[in-house]
Amino acid sequence: xxxxxxxxxxxxxxxxxxxxxxxxxxxxxxxxxxxxxxxxxxxxxxxxxxxxxxxxxxxxxxxxxxxxxxxxxxxxxxxxxxxxxxxxxxxxxxxxxxxxxxxxxxxxxxxxxxxxxxxxxxxxxxxxxxxxxxxxxxxxxxxxxxxxxxxxxxxxxxxxxxxxxxxxx
Amino acid sequence: xxxxxxxxxxxxxxxxxxxxxxxxxxxxxxxxxxxxxxxxxxxxxxxxxxxxxxxxxxxxxxxxxxxxxxxxxxxxxxxxxxxxxxxxxxxxxxxxxxxxxxxxxxxxxxxxxxxxxxxxxxxxxxxxxxxxxxxxxxxxxxxxxxxxxxxxxxxxxxxxxxxxxxxxx
Numbered sequence: 001x002x003x004x005x006x007x008x009x010x011x012x013x014x015x016x017x018x019x020x021x022x023x024x025x026x027x028x029x030x031x032x033x034x035x036x037x038x039x040x041x042x043x044x045x046x047x048x049x050x051x052x053x054x055x056x057x058x059x060x061x062x063x064x065x066x067x068x069x070x071x072x073x074x075x076x077x078x079x080x081x082x083x084x085x086x087x088x089x090x091x092x093x094x095x096x097x098x099x100x101x102x103x104x105x106x107x108x109x110x111x112x113x114x115x116x117x118x119x120x121x122x123x124x125x126x127x128x129x130x131x132x133x134x135x136x137x138x139x140x141x142x143x144x145x146x147x148x149x150x151x152x153x154x155x156x157x158x159x160x161x162x163x164x165x166x167x168x169x
Numbered sequence: 170x171x172x173x174x175x176x177x178x179x180x181x182x183x184x185x186x187x188x189x190x191x192x193x194x195x196x197x198x199x200x201x202x203x204x205x206x207x208x209x210x211x212x213x214x215x216x217x218x219x220x221x222x223x224x225x226x227x228x229x230x231x232x233x234x235x236x237x238x239x240x241x242x243x244x245x246x247x248x249x250x251x252x253x254x255x256x257x258x259x260x261x262x263x264x265x266x267x268x269x270x271x272x273x274x275x276x277x278x279x280x281x282x283x284x285x286x287x288x289x290x291x292x293x294x295x296x297x298x299x300x301x302x303x304x305x306x307x308x309x310x311x312x313x314x315x316x317x318x319x320x321x322x323x324x325x326x327x328x329x330x331x332x333x334x335x336x337x338x
Contacts, residue, residue: 028292029285031225033240034323034333035273036205056200059332071202073242074333082269089311089319092269097262099269100251100316104204116198123197142258147269150258154203163228164203164243 035068036103037078038149039085039092043067045146046079053123077103102142104152106164110139116153117141204237205272206247207318208254208261212236214315215248222292246272271311273321275333279308285322286310 040046047067050056059076060068065084071077086092107113113131120143121128131141131153140154155161209215216236219225228245229237234253240246255261276282282300289312290297300310300322309323324330 028224028288029274029322031223031238031240032274032335033205033244033246033272034275035321035329036202037271037273037321039269053197054200055197060328068329069200070332071200072244074335075202075241075244076329076333077202078273085269085271089267089271091266093262093264093266095262095264097260098258100208100254100261101268101270102206102254102258103202104206104247105198105201106203119197152204152206153198159229160204160237160245163239164245166201166243 032074034074035076035078036071037080037085038099038147039082040079040147041082042146043079043081049124049146050079053125054119099149102150102152104140104154106154106156106161108155108161108165110155113139113141113153113155117143120151120153201243203243204245204247206249206254207268207316208251209248209316210251211315212248212250218293218315219248222294223288268318271319271321273309273323275323275325275330277324277330277334279324282308282310282322282324286312289320289322 043064043066047058047061047063050067050069051058056069058067059070060066065081067079069077069079082092105116107116110131117128117131125143125145127142127144129142131139133139136156137158138154138156138160140152140156142150142152144150156164212233212235216227216230219236219238220227225238227236228239229235234250236248238246238248251261274285276285279300286297286300294312294314296313298311300308302308305325306327307323307325307329309321309325311319311321313319325333
């Protein structure tokens with residue numbers, strides 16, 4: 001009887017940490033991130049940096065409102081006009097200082113780290129913090145996008161590299 | 170001669186927006202996000218919420234310092250002690266208001282949205298903003314993690330659903 005009930009359920013828990021035979025009604029929440037949204041002051045400035053500068057491709061672009069870019073399997077980076085963000089989500093913390101987040105782009109060698117930071121500088125990223133050896137055993141530096149969001153370009157050999165750097169490279 | 174040079178290159182551009190025959194030295198930067206890092210006040214509070222509460226599994230956990238969770242293929246969510254974050258990245262904007270980012274978890278139906286928001290409330294998320302119909306055609310609500318980071322639980326039918334909700338569900 002249980003088997004019949006499960007077979008009739010359209011959705012099943014999809015993530016390995018959950019029992020895949022559970023119907024979705026019994027799943028707490030798959031550990032999946034679908035979109036990361038960043039509030040931006042000027043969507044067109046973001047477009048110039050990410051598309052014209054880094055050579056990335058837009059998946060969805062509503063000029064002046066939102067720009068979405070595929071940054072992985074089943075993953076979008078969304079750059080959303082800050083006024084629209086605040087109207088839906090709430091007021092953003094103002095004042096000096098950084099956003100409390102970073103985005104990392106991991107690669108397979110220290111040489112690639114230096115190369116990408118140089119590319120970012122060439123297309124106007126400011127500031128760019130040159131890569132250094134880190135106490136956790138890797139090599140990384142940062143660049144800022146037009147809104148100051150920090151991208152860390154990292155070579156993190158070992159477990160993290162095996163998890164996040166595509167093996168097909 | 171060009172072909173020989175390319176064959177001798179260890180890494181090639183891996184993303185469809187780039188010419189896959191380019192050696193990595195000529196690639197600007199693949200459009201890949203490897204980690205999203207959130208500065209948190211108390212890594213153990215994050216652990217209780219994400220692992221004990223939502224039932225997620227840790228990939229890497231250094232108590233009091235960092236907790237990393239797989240949230241997609243080649244993707245990690247990293248919850249990093251805010252003091253260590255500031256020492257490496259820089260001072261975080263203080264004062265009232267939200268971080269200028271949201272994380273979205275997209276699902277295949279409005280019913281799943283309501284179910285997950287109820288689960289989040291059950292495990293202590295505060296505040297939880299019930300889901301409503303959105304002008305962009307979907308249905309979504311938000312919950313806050315222990316540091317106030319907003320997760321949007323969304324049903325976004327159409328192009329976004331096809332891109333970010335795994336078809337195997």
